[in-house]
Amino acid sequence: MTEAVSELLDRVDRDTGRLAGAMRQLDCPDGVTRPVATFGRGTPIVCVPLLPELNFVYAPHIDALSADHEVVLYEPVVSRSCRITVEDRVRELRCVLDALGLDSAHLLAWSDAGAVAYRFAAAYPAHARSAALLVLPDRYRLRPPPMQAITTLLYRRPIERLVPDAMVRLLLGYFLGGPGAPPRLLRTRAKQVPQFPRLFKHSMLPMFFDHLPEAGELHCPALLLSGDRSRIVTVDQARRMAELIGPGAEFRFVPGGEHFLGYIATEPVDRALRDFYARVGVS
Numbered sequence: 001m002t003e004a005v006s007e008l009l010d011r012v013d014r015d016t017g018r019l020a021g022a023m024r025q026l027d028c029p030d031g032v033t034r035p036v037a038t039f040g041r042g043t044p045i046v047c048v049p050l051l052p053e054l055n056f057v058y059a060p061h062i063d064a065l066s067a068d069h070e071v072v073l074y075e076p077v078v079s080r081s082c083r084i085t086v087e088d089r090v091r092e093l094r095c096v097l098d099a100l101g102l103d104s105a106h107l108l109a110w111s112d113a114g115a116v117a118y119r120f121a122a123a124y125p126a127h128a129r130s131a132a133l134l135v136l137p138d139r140y141r142l143r144p145p146p147m148q149a150i151t152t153l154l155y156r157r158p159i160e161r162l163v164p165d166a167m168v169r170l171l172l173g174y175f176l177g178g179p180g181a182p183p184r185l186l187r188t189r190a191k192q193v194p195q196f197p198r199l200f201k202h203s204m205l206p207m208f209f210d211h212l213p214e215a216g217e218l219h220c221p222a223l224l225l226s227g228d229r230s231r232i233v234t235v236d237q238a239r240r241m242a243e244l245i246g247p248g249a250e251f252r253f254v255p256g257g258e259h260f261l262g263y264i265a266t267e268p269v270d271r272a273l274r275d276f277y278a279r280v281g282v283s
Contacts, residue, residue, distance in 0.1 A: 005185050012189065015059035019073060026074070028095040036074040036096060040066030043129075044102050045277075047073045048093060048109040048117045051203060053193055057110050057263045064270040069277070072100065080198035086210040089116040090123060097127060106277065110134040110262065111176075112207035122217040130221040130280045132273055134261050135230055137237030138244050140208050147174065155205045160197045165190075168197040175232045178258025180265075215244050222249035223276040225269060227257015250276070 023035035035052075039062050047058040052075040062071045074096050078084060093116060097105060104127045109117035114136030121128035142148035151171065154163060169190045173183030190196050222245050226238030235253060242251035252272045254265050262269040 005182055005188075008181065008185055009188060012056050012185075015056040016053075019055050019059060019062075023075065026096070026099050028092075028099040030091070030095045032077060032092075032095070034074050034077070034092075034096065034099075036072065036100070038100075039071045039073075040069055042069040043281075044070045044072055044100075044105040046093070046097070046102075046105045046107055047071065048089075048107055048113040048120075049074060049076045050111060050113040050207065051078060051199070052076065053189065057260060058108070059263075060266040061108060061262055061270060061273065064266075065273065065277075072096070072102075072105070076203075078199060078203040080195045080202055082202060083206050084203045085206050086115050086119050089113075089207070090120045093117075093120050094124065094127070103127065104129050106130045106132070106280070108132045108134075108273070109136070111136070111259065112204065112211070115207045115211035118211075118213055118218065121220050121222075122213075125219050128220050130223070130276070131218065132223045132225070132276060133241070134225050134269070135227070135233045135238065135257075135259055136211075136224065136241055137233045138213065138240040139237070140211060140232065141237070142175075142232065147171070151205065151208070154197075154201055155209055160201045163197045165196055168200050172200065176259045177231070178229045178260065178264070179256075180258055181260040181263065213241070213244055216246055218245045218248065220248065221276075221280045223272065224249060224251045225254060225257075225261060225272055226251075227254040227261055227265065229256060229258040230261075232259060 022037035025033050026036040065071050106129045107117040114133040117131050121131045169187040173186045177183035224242040228235050239251050242249040254268050257265045
């Protein structure tokens with residue numbers, strides 16, 4: 001393991017522990033008790049999670065934005081045996097807002113969690129003040145084509161028991177890795193997660209396959225941020241997503257940005273977020 005990867009793993013571990021330590025148990029209207037953390041005071045910004053193990057991606061934004069906003073982060077319900085759909089996650093987000101007594105909030109979402117933020121904002125326009133979406137395409141189209149075929153087979157067929165953990169870790173590393181967050185880092189992190197192929201299939205891939213936005217669905221202000229080094233979302237895909245949302249959306253290109261956009265390219269992303277929130281009235 002290189003020194004750079006070791007240092008990044010240490011940083012991820014520190015951020016993971018810090019965020020987990022800030023969690024408190026919150027009783028939600030659906031009868032589920034969820035770990036939720038709040039940081040700072042002010043207009044609420046909710047970070048929409050994908051997996052508890054990936055919550056560290058929001059650490060830089062929490063640090064930057066909690067100086068003058070209330071930033072909310074929670075741990076989503078996951079499953080290794082049944083599918084957690086985008087609609088399940090939308091209902092979960094609504095329950096978290098209700099449990100916190102928030103009538104509305106600004107939504108910040110990274111990667112596939114953007115599918116949840118987008119669908120929530122479309123379904124509950126009165127409750128979403130804005131949506132900032134990091135590295136979200138109009139449609140997921142994996143390249144090269146065998147990657148799409150392998151992923152679809154895992155999602156559609158009951159083969160997760162036959163798929164070696166190492167193969168799914170390779171898929172994750174290929175999809176999400178980049179110069180700043182090399183595939184080896186992601187494989188190392190995934191190796192620490194029990195029954196990872198099942199978790200990947202039932203709690204991650206639905207966000208990938210259920211993301212089917214239509215033109216004009218979103219009416220709140222939106223910001224799309226993406227770079228040119230993500231293997232899973234091209235610049236054109238992210239730009240098309242912004243165009244699909246309509247005139248209320250802005251696209252920002254981050255040169256050299258990879259899939260772990262805000263965690264690796266923290267400064268330009270936080271600057272773009274602050275500019276966006278200044279324009280949409282977060283104060």
